[in-house]
Amino acid sequence: MSNPFETALNSLYSASEAANVDPNVVAILSKPKRITEFNIPLKMDNGEVKIFTAYRCQYNDALGATKDGTRFVPNLDPDTVKALGFWMTIKHAVADIPAGGGKGGIVVDPSKLSKNELEKLTRAYMRRLPVKGAWVDVPGADIGTSAQTQGWMLDEYEEIMGYHSPAAVNDKPTILNGTVGSFEATGLGVFYVTVQAIKDLGLSKGSTVAVQGYGQVGAIAAKLLFDEGYKIVAVSDINGGVYSEGGINIDELDKHVAKTGTVADFAGVKVISNDELLTAHCDILIPAAVQSVIHKSNAKDIKAKLIVEGANGPITPEAEKTLLGKEIYIVPDVIANSGGAIVCHFERIQGLTDMYWDLDTVKTRLHERILKAYNQGIETSKKLNNPSLRVAAWANALGKISEAMKARGWV
Numbered sequence: 001m002s003n004p005f006e007t008a009l010n011s012l013y014s015a016s017e018a019a020n021v022d023p024n025v026v027a028i029l030s031k032p033k034r035i036t037e038f039n040i041p042l043k044m045d046n047g048e049v050k051i052f053t054a055y056r057c058q059y060n061d062a063l064g065a066t067k068d069g070t071r072f073v074p075n076l077d078p079d080t081v082k083a084l085g086f087w088m089t090i091k092h093a094v095a096d097i098p099a100g101g102g103k104g105g106i107v108v109d110p111s112k113l114s115k116n117e118l119e120k121l122t123r124a125y126m127r128r129l130p131v132k133g134a135w136v137d138v139p140g141a142d143i144g145t146s147a148q149t150q151g152w153m154l155d156e157y158e159e160i161m162g163y164h165s166p167a168a169v170n171d172k173p174t175i176l177n178g179t180v181g182s183f184e185a186t187g188l189g190v191f192y193v194t195v196q197a198i199k200d201l202g203l204s205k206g207s208t209v210a211v212q213g214y215g216q217v218g219a220i221a222a223k224l225l226f227d228e229g230y231k232i233v234a235v236s237d238i239n240g241g242v243y244s245e246g247g248i249n250i251d252e253l254d255k256h257v258a259k260t261g262t263v264a265d266f267a268g269v270k271v272i273s274n275d276e277l278l279t280a281h282c283d284i285l286i287p288a289a290v291q292s293v294i295h296k297s298n299a300k301d302i303k304a305k306l307i308v309e310g311a312n313g314p315i316t317p318e319a320e321k322t323l324l325g326k327e328i329y330i331v332p333d334v335i336a337n338s339g340g341a342i343v344c345h346f347e348r349i350q351g352l353t354d355m356y357w358d359l360d361t362v363k364t365r366l367h368e369r370i371l372k373a374y375n376q377g378i379e380t381s382k383k384l385n386n387p388s389l390r391v392a393a394w395a396n397a398l399g400k401i402s403e404a405m406k407a408r409g410w411v
Contacts, residue, residue, distance in 0.1 A: 008082075
């Protein structure tokens, strides 16, 4: 499996070469500003003490305070944290968000913790973060975390500081001054970009779609596309996938998932693996699970005309060369799944001003901003005479970050 940080660096070098970016800017961006590793001892409900490894990366803050994602997963490592922080840095710049990239989390399987243990671990993580606050570094949710964990983080931070600061944590419950639309933001953004890319490619309304990763992002995107009349032929989660050439009824599938917690054992479909989903016959492929799932070994077998990256870094650099050679159109992660980052920016604005928006306002502003980033990428791709929308998006981001670094006197 490809190293995610090497994948991110490959994008940096490819885009900086194409856009003639200052080598000093590239040198600064090739390493994180700060990455912290620390241990959290936790007394479990049975009295046993376990020690959990935790991380936080503030990758670059040339454009503003670092922000977002906190993962609670059993396979977290420093290179993944650095890559995610780097992608978030680029994602913010692509979407014209005045913020840098932050990412972190704990090496843990939250499903194996009681609610009490999860709360204690989450609060301990916030206590031990050496750098935090609305104007410094703002943790948000990611895989394994939720509005509840973010509510605990906010409460712990405010207990430490002795005052209320709703902008210090993202993705928290609306009752704690979170924003409406936060839960569906990334999936909704993927939907908006997918529909626009379908129009640009001239694909029909009845095009077939496969979604790997039927979680918060993939399930929302699939449901919205299904409601628009697109045929969802395959979906998968950690337990495997299901396929139906005639299309899957997403409403019925969602009832099954709500009852069982998985797409597995859904009636009337063919059982497939996650790997088989990626190479299934479909017009549109949305990898919305984890990084590096499309690699040099399976890229040649991809049949989709359009790939929209719902996950961060799902395509390795070697695979992307193969896909572009097959003239498969790729909407990269830094555009496609930036909806969550955009709405987190909206959440911070609302928290700082104490003025809160309704759902229609959030959706309208998200639609405008994500399509602006997408269209800017297309324009830059044409200017650079480069077919890679990823290179174009990174070139746009690097231009903004470079300008900020020069204004600060860093280069």
